[in-house]
Amino acid sequence: MKKAVVVGSGIAGIASAIRLQNKGYSVQVLEKNSYPGGKLTQLTGNGYRFDAGPSLFTMPNLVTELFEISGKNPSDYFNYDQLDVLCNYFYEDGTRISAHKDIKRFADEIDRNTEDSAEKVIKHLNKSKFIYGATEEQFLNRSLHKIGSFLSFKTLTSIVKLPFLNIFSSMNQVNEKAFKDSKTVRLFNRYATYNGSNPYKAPGILNIIPHLEFGLGAYLPKGGMHEITNSLVKLAKEIGVKFQFNAEVTSIETEGNKAKSVHTKSGNYEGEIIVCNADIHTVYEKLIPSAKKLEQVDKQERSSSALIFYWGIGQEFPELDVHNILFTEDYKTEFEHLFDSKTISDNPTIYINITSKHLKQDAPKGKENWFVMINVPSVYGQDWDEMIAKARKNIFTKISRVLDQDIESLIEFEEQLTPQLIQDRTNSFKGSLYGTSSNNRFAAFFRHKNFSSEFKNLYFCGGSVHPGGGIPLALSSAKIIDKLIK
Numbered sequence: 223m224k225k226a227v228v229v230g231s232g233i234a235g236i237a238s239a240i241r242l243q244n245k246g247y248s249v250q251v252l253e254k255n256s257y258p259g260g261k262l263t264q265l266t267g268n269g270y271r272f273d274a275g276p277s278l279f280t281m282p283n284l285v286t287e288l289f290e291i292s293g294k295n296p297s298d299y300f301n302y303d304q305l306d307v308l309c310n311y312f313y314e315d316g317t318r319i320s321a322h323k324d325i326k327r328f329a330d331e332i333d334r335n336t337e338d339s340a341e342k343v344i345k346h347l348n349k350s351k352f353i354y355g356a357t358e359e360q361f362l363n364r365s366l367h368k369i370g371s372f373l374s375f376k377t378l379t380s381i382v383k384l385p386f387l388n389i390f391s392s393m394n395q396v397n398e399k400a401f402k403d404s405k406t407v408r409l410f411n412r413y414a415t416y417n418g419s420n421p422y423k424a425p426g427i428l429n430i431i432p433h434l435e436f437g438l439g440a441y442l443p444k445g446g447m448h449e450i451t452n453s454l455v456k457l458a459k460e461i462g463v464k465f466q467f468n469a470e471v472t473s474i475e476t477e478g479n480k481a482k483s484v485h486t487k488s489g490n491y492e493g494e495i496i497v498c499n500a501d502i503h504t505v506y507e508k509l510i511p512s513a514k515k516l517e518q519v520d521k522q523e524r525s526s527s528a529l530i531f532y533w534g535i536g537q538e539f540p541e542l543d544v545h546n547i548l549f550t551e552d553y554k555t556e557f558e559h560l561f562d563s564k565t566i567s568d569n570p571t572i573y574i575n576i577t578s579k580h581l582k583q584d585a586p587k588g589k590e591n592w593f594v595m596i597n598v599p600s601v602y603g604q605d606w607d608e609m610i611a612k613a614r615k616n617i618f619t620k621i622s623r624v625l626d627q628d629i630e631s632l633i634e635f636e637e638q639l640t641p642q643l644i645q646d647r648t649n650s651f652k653g654s655l656y657g658t659s660s661n662n663r664f665a666a667f668f669r670h671k672n673f674s675s676e677f678k679n680l681y682f683c684g685g686s687v688h689p690g691g692g693i694p695l696a697l698s699s700a701k702i703i704d705k706l707i708k
């Protein structure tokens with residue numbers, strides 16, 4: 223068998239390994255950590271379990287197809303439920319809106335609670351579906367950097383539809399035109415954060431994202447998000463993929479126009495194909511040093527990062543669901559802090575994820591596992607200790623105000639994840655969650671391609687390259703590589 227080496231066992235690395243093994247390669251995955259999954263991992267303590275990174279799961283078909291192409295029945299390995307409520311939204315004036323998966327029900331909620339009509343919501347979601355239909359094939363399923371990708375009938379029809387995809391307006395401009403109530407506008411602007419972007423700068427085409435939730439559904443794996451990693455690693459091992467943990471890759475040796483072997487402190491691994499799942503910045507900074515390439519990839523603004531508190535809460539809150547958002551009143555200022563001054567606003571929008579609402583085993587009886595997250599800038603030399611201490615206080619104040627209950631006194635377990643830790647644990651440049659941001663209408667074209675034009679057997683997958691960050695896109699990058707390797 224020909225050999226392939228995958229650098230990194232993030233979700234895209236694992237998916238690439240499964241695909242390559244199925245193609246007939248003998249695949250070796252090298253991972254610097256002692257565990258697989260990269261950002262998609264978990265932590266436990268004091269009777270609580272938390273998904274450490276991603277909490278929203280969309281497009282499960284991209285996971286299940288990995289079992290199918292391996293000749294397995296997905297449900298023997300991986301199972302998940304669709305959520306009835308996508309998110310509960312809380313506003314400072316006391317308004318509460320539940321985003322039901324049933325679009326009509328959600329539209330009626332908006333109608334009842336804001337100045338916007340149900341018809342407007344349905345029209346907006348139909349537009350989201352239209353954008354998805356017009357762009358999926360070209361932007362998500364193919365390389366944007368191969369001329370062949372532009373020669374299909376589907377692509378040509380996508381190009382004809384470009385003027386209707388809101389590329390030349392910001393997401394906020396489109397949403398302000400569609401809705402008059404700032405509550406509705408904020409609700410739809412928030413979708414820019416699903417890939418770490420700023421709705422006041424990102425193009426309106428990002429209004430594709432609501433369709434992923436409302437059209438295709440939001441899900442929660444049985445056993446939690448971490449089961450995506452566990453089940454895929456189990457599958458990979460069964461079909462013959464080899465994993466080496468605590469094996470940080472220090473360099474990739476090249477010869478002529480080929481990547482020859484991958485070096486770790488404990489040994490070298492040769493491969494006919496080499497796939498890098500590590501952040502593209504790390505690749506050009508450390509593995510194949512190239513000042514010119516580094517400068518090119520660093521020109522792109524990084525996505526936002528996150529500050530997360532994992533709190534074991536000794537009480538249940540019936541008004542909360544699996545996904546909850548406590549909005550700030552001044553969303554624009556929050557994004558100016560994130561992307562302009564690289565600080566944290568004093569009244570940030572807070573996301574609370576509680577898997578124990580659906581997975582009872584994730585918290586002791588009568589208690590809840592709170593994953594409390596705010597968007598924060600990526601790492602630019604800020605005084606994080608001071609910023610985190612202040613944010614923690616502001617978060618307590620806000621949650622206690624909105625839920626009318628002191629939260630700090632209910633905490634039985636606490637851990638934190640900071641941008642610096644995200645950077646250290648996964649080599650994600652500046653701790654960004656989704657690679658580069660989409661704060662520019664050409665971002666999709668500037669994102670690094672999935673192959674090297676210098677070394678013909680070197681490929682790139684994961685959130686820092688095309689088509690972008692988030693589990694579905696990271697999995698899509700592995701699929702694109704699969705198509706590129708003949």
Ligand SMILES: Cc1cc2nc3c(=O)[nH]c(=O)nc-3n(C[C@H](O)[C@H](O)[C@H](O)COP(=O)(O)OP(=O)(O)OC[C@H]3O[C@@H](n4cnc5c(N)ncnc54)[C@H](O)[C@@H]3O)c2cc1C
Nearest residue numbers: 230232233234254260261276277278471500684685692693
């Ligand atoms: C807090 C948080 C919340 C998120 N929320 C969501 C969400 O709700 N939904 C969603 O879809 N996405 C979400 N994301 C984004 C999502 O987690 C990522 O886009 C996705 O997991 C990225 O996968 P990846 O394969 O690109 O790489 P990563 O998970 O970054 O993994 C890369 C792997 O490569 C390894 N590596 C790096 N350098 C080396 C080296 N030199 N040698 C060996 N190994 C190396 C790393 O250790 C790591 O294991 C979130 C991310 C975070 C952190």
